[in-house]
Structure formats: structure tokens, C-alpha cells
Amino acid sequence: MLTVTARDLAGNTATDTLTVTFSDTTAPVATIASPTSNPTYSTTTSSLTLGGTASDAVGVTQVTWANNRGGSGTATGTTSWSGSGIVLQSGSNVLTVTARDAAGNTASDTLTVTFTGFTFTDDPISAQSGVIKAVYLTELRTAINSLRTARGQLAYSWTDSTLTTGSTQVKAVHLTELRTALNQAYQAAVRTAPTYTDLSVVAGTTVIKAVHINELRSAVRAL
Template sequence: MRWFVGLCLVLGGVVLATNPGSAGVLDASWTAPTTNTDESPLTDLASYRVYYVTAPTSPCPGSTFVQVASPTTTPPPGQIVSVRLTGLTTGTLYNVAVTAVDTSDSESTCSTVATAAAALELSATPSTLSFGSVTIGTFLEQVFTVQNMRTGTVSGTAFVSAPFTIVSGSAFTLAGSGTTEVTVRFTPTALVTSTTNVNFTADGDSISRSVTGIGALTTLALTVSKTGAGSGTVTSNPAGISCDATCSAAFAIGTMVTLTAAPAAGSTFSGWSGSCTRTGACTVTMSAAQAVTANFSVKVPITFTDDPLVVQTTAVQAVHIVELRTAIASFRALNGLPTFTWTDLTLTPGTSPLQAVHILELRTALSEVYQGLLMAVPTYTDPTIVAGETVSKAAHVQELRDAVRALP
């Protein structure tokens, strides 16, 4: 058996790594043999085996190699054969050797070992793109600069998953040391932070770069609904809500929105639920989408003994005070006010003497309801009642009854 002459291996175009751990490459080239060891012409060359292993281990013979077909069975003088070893660790030294294999699968001895560091085929800068907060329904674009780190021409593509897309530069061909721009677009569809990798692939090797972005809103929705057997309207300040007609509106983030409920005739507003509670005006801060329900009920007529009281004719009785206490207490409870403490908690009709303090307390308790509803406090006859001096009158009681009935 005649053996091939020894091969001279060269590892070319080496550029030392700038980011170890990325996929690197090595370009290996050698001059094809033309004669056998007995100086006879080589006519049955089939392929080459390129062995490689991390230094300082000897690569040949070994289990890690790539098979490279010979361009011809009879190489002409000076024929250069090249191969690119891919998937290597950038910056790591590799030992490489080559053997020749004939058509009978006979293999030559190993060439001299060549040593070099695996290098990047591509680089992409920056290492990370942050798009920040982007409003849903819009998009933002940013650019990676991709460079061919080798001396030869490389062709590649860029890919990224939604909600990111490659707008331009997805397919590229770069001469040695050439650069191109790859434009990435972020189009958020949800209020979440999205993070993924852009993968740049060329000749079987790839590098990845991180992209991240946050879906955001500049406005948030405030939705009003109405419930109950009664009816009424709800309006907002700033304007936007006018429910019946418009029961949902968008407000800028951070806006304080005040809702006001107005019961229709024959109805009463019985309170809020959802993002507001109790009665009175409802103020919500638009730090998130808000939903509020206005409860309207049918107004139940309030009845009193001796109705109406006749000034200078009807005598004020304990039952008149008790009925007003009961009515005012129900409105205080409805509006989230604490229980009022009355003087002479138990008034016995026909037995308990009536005092100016009883009228004064009714006015105070009722005024707090008006204030909670942001309504003007009623005015009364004898606005200053002096305990032990001011005599309770029918007008005092009738005015309180009218003020109670005026509450929504």
C-alpha cells in the first residue's frame, strides 16, 4: 500500500475572542497532496479528516473530526483545501490535524498539529437592547450593529419571537470585517414585561442578544354601572362619564376622578360599591382600571305623626323627636357615619320633658349627613338654641322634617 505524503496544515484568519462562551469558529486550510510516498502520482484521493480537540491534547488520531470531500481524486499542484470548524468555544485554544483518505478508505498519517484560538464569526452590539415602556397600540424600533469578524464573506439571518420583530436586516451578506444594521421592533400587546433573545446565525454558528420591553398604557378605563330598583344618573369630574349615555371613559394615569350620583324623582341614591363605598361623592385615583357601581333604590315616603305640624298650634311631643332620631339615624348609617349619642336616649311620650338640647342634637346629627353628601347645610329658625332658655317650637321640628325629606 502506498501512503500519501505528509500534509501541511494552516489555521487562518484567527481573531481572538471578546466574549468567551459564545459559539466560535476556526478556519483550517492545507495544500492538497499530489503524490504518494513512492513519488507516484496521486489518483485516488477521496476525502480528508480534520481532527480537533482543545489544547494541549493531541487531536489525531481521535474521535472528534469532520470529513471533507476532496474536490478531485487527482489534485493539481498548489490546490488549497479549506474547512470551517464551527460550534467551538470562543477564546479557547484548539489543536487541529488533518489526514487524507483514499477511495479504499485507507488513511494517511496525521499532519503536523496546528494550534489557534476559536474566534467569533459574528459580533452584534450592543449586548442588550432595552425598549423601556411602550404604549400598547404603538411600537418602538432599535438597532443592532452586526459585524463579520472573519476575513472571508459570511451570510446570515436574524430571528426574534413576538412581540418583537425584525424590521430590516434579517438576511445579510458581509465581506470580511463588514458591518450591517439589523432593526428590531417592539410592539407590545399586553401590560407585561417581555424579554427574549435575538438570534444571529451565519454558516451554522449563532450568537444571541437580549431584548426587553414593557407594555404600558397612558390611560386607564373607569367603568360605571347602575343597580337597584330606582333610577338616576352618574357624572364625573373631569368630564367623561355621563351615565345613562356614557358609562365608561378613559382617563390619564394618576388622574383623580370624582363621581357624583343624582337620583331621579321618586328614587334615592343608596350608595356605591366596587372601587368606592358608602354614599356621597366617590373619588377614585386612576392608578389602575376602576369599576364603580351606583345603587339607586325607590324612595320610600317618610311619614311622621302630626304631619304637618302647625306653627303655634301643634304642641311638640316626645314622639316627634323620636321619629326624627330614627329617620336621621338611618341616613347616618347609610352614609357611613357613626351612631349619634342622644341626650335622654329613651324619650317616653307623655312623660319625658322636651328640651332645647334635643333639637340642637337633631340639627347637628342631620348637618353631618348633609356635609358627608357635600350638600349645603339647612338653615333654621332660631339658629342659636340655648339649652334651658330656647323653647322647642313646632317650627323647629317641621324644619327638621323638611330637611330629612330633602335628602337624596
């Protein structure tokens, strides 16, 4: 409200008022700067952190992100913001960042991220293959820990943390741990755990086969 007051030499006054409503119709500006300012990006990891800036004539109140393949959240910060733990699905993921001001005006920026998924040695492993290599387990451990990290879980603590081809014997416990770690990632994603051949793995009795590794690889890619 604007008030105008007139005063004469005797000190007499009179006023008039005008109520002015300011309508903010100017949209803010949202910009994605990290991991790239380009419109497209490719990665081999299943989790991504976005970062960037936002500005507005009056002030930015909130910055949010959304993935067209599923998932959304609120970024940390406004004029300088970041969004972490964004889970990617295999293939194309269109990430949209939206800045909002106090008047409800919004503006967005997008980044199309291609997640190339996980690659494995000897994929698929032939059922006739009688050799389960240490590298198969190492690759699965890396992939599963990536899925766990993307869902806010700690990396799994593995038995025989370093597996050496020709030196480390592949054991039943290694297979059991892979299944357990992956099942926990499925649980965190509110997904039904995979089903496995030879559900009970017994040390000294269960022979680790190609089907066990191939099942885990398929389950990793499906999450």
C-alpha cells in the same frame, strides 16, 4: 426583544434580533355583585356599599366608582373590590364602577339605585298641632345619624337616648341637639347649614312647635 443565535461546529456564532411590541387592547371585565347583581336596587338608607369583581387578561390595576348625582372614589381591592360610604341623593342614582388595566383599557358596570328618602309620622305636622310626639324626635335622630354615617361621622350621643311616648318629656335640649347634629352633617358635606325659627332655644322658655320639627325634616331631605 427576541434574539436568535446560530452556532457552527467551530463555535462561531451569529445573531439576529427582533423587537416585538405587545399592544394590550383587550378591555377588562367589571361586575357589580353587591348589594345586588340586578341592574336596579331600592333602599331607604342614604349610604351604600358596593362590592364585586374585576378581571383582565394581563391584570386589573384600579377600580373606581362614580355617582351621577355627585361623588366618586376609588374602591378597595382590584379582582375583588368594595366601595363604601357612597352617598345617595333622593330619587335615582346611577352608580358606575370602572375597572382599568395597565394599558389604560377600561370597562364599566352600572347599578341604578333608587333612594326613597326618609318618611316621617304626621308629615307635615299641622301648625295647629299642640302635641310634639316623642316619635317625631326618634325618627329625626335616626335620619340624622344616617346622614352623619354616610359622611364619615359618628352617630350623635343624644340626651335621653330612648324616648318613650307618654313618658319622656320633649325638652329644649332635644331640639338643640338635633340642630347641632344636623349642622355638623351639613358641614361635613361642605354645605351651608339650614336656618331655623327661634335660633336660640331656651329650656323652660322656648315652646317646641310644629315648625321646628318641620324645618328639621325639610333640612334632612335637602342634604
